[in-house]
Amino acid sequence: MAQQGQSHEMVKGVVWEVPGDYRTAASDLIEMRSVGIEAVRTGLIFDRGLLELADSLDLVLYREIPFFGLSARSVQDSVVVVDSLVQQLLVTGKGLRSAGPIGLARYSDTTVPSLCPSLREWTSQIRAAGGTSYYITDFIEKDACSDEVDFVLLDALDEKSPSVFVTRWREAHASPVGLARIGTHVVSDELFGTRIEGSPEYQARFLENALTELKDVLPTYVFVHRWKDARLGLSPEAGDAVTAMPPDPYHRQYGLYSAGEEPRPALYVVRGFFMGTQTVFAFEGGEPAEQPLNWFTLVGWILLSMVAVMYAASPRFRSMIPRYFFSHGFYRNAVREAREVLPLTSTAILTITGLSIGMIATSVLTNLRLSKVALHLFTLLDESSRTALIPLLDAPFVLTVLTGSAALLSMAIWMGLWMAVSGRRTTLYPSQALMLAVWPRWQVLFILPLAMTFEAVGFIPLWVTAAMGLVWVVAAYWSTLRTTFDMSKVAKIAPGASAVIWFFNPLILGTLGVLVWMLFRRDEIAFVWHLISRS
Structure with a gap:
């Protein structure tokens, strides 16, 4: 009423x-x-x-x-x-x-x-x-x-x-x-x-x-x-x-x-x-400060330009793109037979992908850090975790490097696990594992321009940032499934063993850790959900 x-x-x-x-x-x-x-x-x-x-x-x-x-x-x-x-x-x-x-x-x-x-x-x-x-x-x-x-x-x-x-x-x-x-x-x-x-x-x-x-x-x-x-x-x-x-x-x-x-x-x-003596005040407007160089946009354009240069300079790279998207079986056969593994190109894409992941993560985290949900989650962390996390959120470039490096390291460890398991059946070369692990992460090259646009615009609604983060996370899970399926076919690894290796992906292990933490904090997580859905 x-x-x-x-x-x-x-x-x-x-x-x-x-x-x-x-x-x-x-x-x-x-x-x-x-x-x-x-x-x-x-x-x-x-x-x-x-x-x-x-x-x-x-x-x-x-x-x-x-x-x-x-x-x-x-x-x-x-x-x-x-x-x-x-x-x-x-x-x-x-x-x-x-x-x-x-x-x-x-x-x-x-x-x-x-x-x-x-x-x-x-x-x-x-x-x-x-x-x-x-x-x-x-x-x-x-x-x-x-x-x-x-x-x-x-x-x-x-x-x-x-x-x-x-x-x-x-x-x-x-x-x-x-x-x-x-x-x-x-x-x-x-x-x-x-x-x-x-x-x-x-x-x-x-x-x-x-x-x-x-x-x-x-x-x-x-x-x-x-x-x-x-x-x-x-x-x-x-x-x-x-x-x-x-x-x-x-x-x-x-x-x-x-x-x-x-x-x-x-x-x-x-x-x-x-x-009740005064309700109108005169304050000087001041001169707008010179805008500093937007490193986020600059780095983003460098990464996208590198992809464009590789596309223009490498006929083999250009020929593999339609195979990957429209004839995936032929793409997988080319990798299995080591005919079109493109080690240098895949290494460059790995670096670009890692930095792109770091930039997307930084954009999402820094834009959501002042939301009610984020501030409440801070109260659930112990003092040492807050002390470590807050300086990173205040230094987005450092956060980008760290999250990008973590993404690269996790991909490298997971690739090594696939190679170790496949060695008993079919030799899986590093260049093959690299290509199968990196190419399924193509989505970040489309999410990155969105993050660059949002950072250039400045203020954007929280739901837009949250939606971008959700798309990024879903794409990451899909990438692990795509890589697992391709690796199992190329290296001829049994489905059960492939499922175990998928489980040991750092993203999946991290998700499991979060779910266990949420299980022990059910009431607080319910409160977080209410903040998202009811406030």
Whole structure:
């Protein structure tokens, strides 16, 4: 049921990571009140002195249980801990107006009805003490538990049109809704001008546009993300508080203040809107920076040009292409009889294929890395895996070389396995194994131009990137089957033995490893699927 006639005042807030010392925390709260902030999203606060200070400033602290991205079963497994934390928060904040609503869940799977009874029980405890409750979710139309709390917050971070989230929610639900995070990040404080994405001025204009748009839909609550840049190397606990959000895996800078306590232009935008003194701001556009050489496009054209040169310069290569596609039996016979194995050409194609695979993988991974699914999967990895993976995602050229090298190495190992097994029956020469292993991967030469186009265009919808990745993965599986069939025919290996060798392909072994990992993380994987299909 949609909400009608929104005429309330919007609660204006900010996300705050509580500093480790009281003096800095007090200074932050005083400064927040001076710029018109009324509400503060934060973590657990058991320091009554801090709550009393906020009370004197007429600030309301929205304190949140420090669990992030839990499946429905994980929430149920945490009932005892949450019960204890809720009671501690109620006791600490008793009698203080600043001890505001309690956040019961952050980005958990609220599409599963089995989660709702727990939320209902905690909400009843909070209401009995005179308080209110909420949760933050990525799900809108498919959310199932909004009736169990007093209001819901949605995440609109980096979204240019946050009002769309509010409108969608009101079309699907009757409960009050707000925005847990709005804003965008600063790449470097050295950048300048609203035309330069990632500059402080761009961040300010982004917030100005978002807050202007929200005046038309008036969400019940809106929180700017965030007061200060996150501190690197943050421990889970800081003094008596647990942070409102887990550290950003990519260490992006969203603060109205830099980590060095320097105010950014976005602070003045927030002050103007929140105090009602100014809603239009003048920022210099700046000069667009010179675009660096697009190495991705350059390398891609070099690889495709190499294929074109081989086609033009090698009649034998040209003659084998129609055989492969239209007379595959003749192609296989030519390889078996070693008449047209083209060792140099196949070696060149192997190199081109490996680098192409690396470039396609890099395009898919780097474009999906900021998606909700990717960010959630990061939470399932251990700290050492995250530490190793994130620098690679920030260095696409290195990632291309590594993934391409891994593809080449895996093909070489698998080719060697085929040669070792075939040696007892029919001699399989390296040039023959190379040709049978490499040629079935022709699909990457058609997927590569798509990746080059997407990288040149810049922003593309996530579903387009995901679709390209899916096509690439399906093509990789098909290639292993095509190679297995051809190898078995050329080397006269029994079907059972061929199936065993296929099983030992690194791609198949890797898939098996992923499936085993998913088997032990069934609830989390179900949550991932819900993020894909329901958010």
